[in-house]
Amino acid sequence: MLNGLLDMPWWGYVVVALVFTHITIAAVTIFLHRHQAHRALELHPIVSHFFRFWLWLSTGMVTKEWTAVHRKHHARCETEEDPHSPQIFGLRKLLLEGAELYRKESANPETLEKYGRGTPDDWLERHVYTGRSKLGIGVMLATNLVLFGPIGLTIWAVQMLWIPIFAAGIVNGIGHFWGYRNYESPDASTNISPWGIIIGGEELHNNHHAFPSSAKLSSKPWEFDIGWLYIRTFEILGLAKVKKVAPEPVINLAKHAVDMETVKAILVNRLHVLSHYAKDVVVPVLREEAHKADEGCRSLLKRAKTTLVRGDAVMREADKTQLQAAMSRSQTLATVYEYKTRLQDLWQRTHTSQDSLLHALQEWCKQAEETRIKVLQDFARSLRGYTLPLQHPAAA
Numbered sequence: 001m002l003n004g005l006l007d008m009p010w011w012g013y014v015v016v017a018l019v020f021t022h023i024t025i026a027a028v029t030i031f032l033h034r035h036q037a038h039r040a041l042e043l044h045p046i047v048s049h050f051f052r053f054w055l056w057l058s059t060g061m062v063t064k065e066w067t068a069v070h071r072k073h074h075a076r077c078e079t080e081e082d083p084h085s086p087q088i089f090g091l092r093k094l095l096l097e098g099a100e101l102y103r104k105e106s107a108n109p110e111t112l113e114k115y116g117r118g119t120p121d122d123w124l125e126r127h128v129y130t131g132r133s134k135l136g137i138g139v140m141l142a143t144n145l146v147l148f149g150p151i152g153l154t155i156w157a158v159q160m161l162w163i164p165i166f167a168a169g170i171v172n173g174i175g176h177f178w179g180y181r182n183y184e185s186p187d188a189s190t191n192i193s194p195w196g197i198i199i200g201g202e203e204l205h206n207n208h209h210a211f212p213s214s215a216k217l218s219s220k221p222w223e224f225d226i227g228w229l230y231i232r233t234f235e236i237l238g239l240a241k242v243k244k245v246a247p248e249p250v251i252n253l254a255k256h257a258v259d260m261e262t263v264k265a266i267l268v269n270r271l272h273v274l275s276h277y278a279k280d281v282v283v284p285v286l287r288e289e290a291h292k293a294d295e296g297c298r299s300l301l302k303r304a305k306t307t308l309v310r311g312d313a314v315m316r317e318a319d320k321t322q323l324q325a326a327m328s329r330s331q332t333l334a335t336v337y338e339y340k341t342r343l344q345d346l347w348q349r350t351h352t353s354q355d356s357l358l359h360a361l362q363e364w365c366k367q368a369e370e371t372r373i374k375v376l377q378d379f380a381r382s383l384r385g386y387t388l389p390l391q392h393p394a395a396a
Helices: 009-037 047-059 063-075 093-106 109-115 123-129 134-146 151-176 205-210 224-237 261-269 272-293 295-308 317-328 330-347 354-370 375-386
Strands: 041-043 239-241
Touching: 009 041, 009 063, 009 151, 009 224, 009 330, 041 330, 047 093, 047 123, 047 134, 063 093, 063 109, 063 123, 093 109, 093 151, 093 239, 134 151, 151 205, 224 239, 261 272, 261 330, 261 354, 272 295, 272 330, 272 375, 295 317, 295 330, 317 330, 330 354, 330 375, 354 375
Parallel strands: none
Antiparallel strands: 041 239
16 A cells, blocks of 8 residues: 555656646646637537646646636737736746746736636636635645555656646746747747647747637647647547637739739738748848858848847847848848838738728839849749638638
C-alpha cells in the first residue's frame, strides 16, 4: 500500500505525469481557449464537461475567470490595461509572476462582468467549481496519493506547476517577446515554435493573434498544431463542430480588373496580403540593395530587415531610427516601405465607403505598376487577382 494502488516502474510514473499534464494542456487550449474564449468550435456536452471537471482538479481554474482575462488580453493587447503583456510588465515579470498577474485580474469584478459572458452558469459551476478551487486540487492530490503512493505528491506538483510555467509564463511572456511572425498583427505576438506539441498548439501565438477566432492555429505547411489534430478527431467522432478557421486567400490569375470583389477579398485576407508583401517585395528588395551596397550600408540594411518585416506594432524608437537611416541610403527601399504603409492605410479607413476604398486600391495598383521596381509591379498585378471563394469562411 506504501506504493499506492498502482505499482509501476519509475518510467511509468514519468509517463503518468506527462499524460496528466498533457490532458490539462489539451483542456486549456481546446475547451478554455478555442471553445469558450473565442467560440471557434462547439463541443459535445460530455467532452466539454470532462475538460471543465479535469481543469478544476488539475488547476483549480474557473472557466469564467480564465475566459474573461483572456478576452480582455485580446481587447486591450499591449496597452496598460492588458492583464499580462511583457511589453508593459517586462518579460521577467511574466516568466516569474505570470500566474499572479492572472489571479489579480481574475479577481476584478468589472473584468468578469464585461468579458466573462456566455460561460457555463449551471448548478455545478455555481455550487462546486466556482469558489472551491482548493477543493478540486485537493481531490487531485488525494487521488494521486491513493493511486501512486508518495510519488503521487511529485506528480501532483508537476501538474500544479505546468500551467503557471508554460501557459501563464511562456505563452503570455515569450509569446509576446521572442520568436518569428507570419503576420503583422497589431500587437507583439510571436510564434515560439512551428511545432505546437508541448503547449497544445499555443506555441503558434502570432497565428492566433492574427486570426483569434480560428479553431486551427497552424497556418504554414511546416507548422503543426496538435490541438487541431485533437479537434479534428473529435469532429470525426461527432464530438465537436468547427465553426471558424482562418481565411485562405484565393488568387485568380485570369482576373485583371480591380473591382469590389477585389476590395472585399483583400479586406478579409489583409494579413495574408501583408505577409506576401514582406516575402515577395520587401525581402527581395533588401537582398538586391544589400548586394549593391558598400560594407557599411550592407550591415545597416541587414539590421533593418527584422523591423521592416515584423511591422510597426513591434517597432521601438531605436528601430524607427535604424529604419529611417536604412531608407535614407536606399530610395528603392523607401519606396516599397511607402507603398506598404499606404496599403495598410486602406483597411484602416473604418469610416470610408466601399466605393472610396475601391478607387484608392485602383490608384495604389496603378501607381505601383508605374514604378520601376519589378517585384512591386508583380505584387500589384497579383492583387488584381484576389477573389472570394464560392463559400468563403468568415474572417476569423
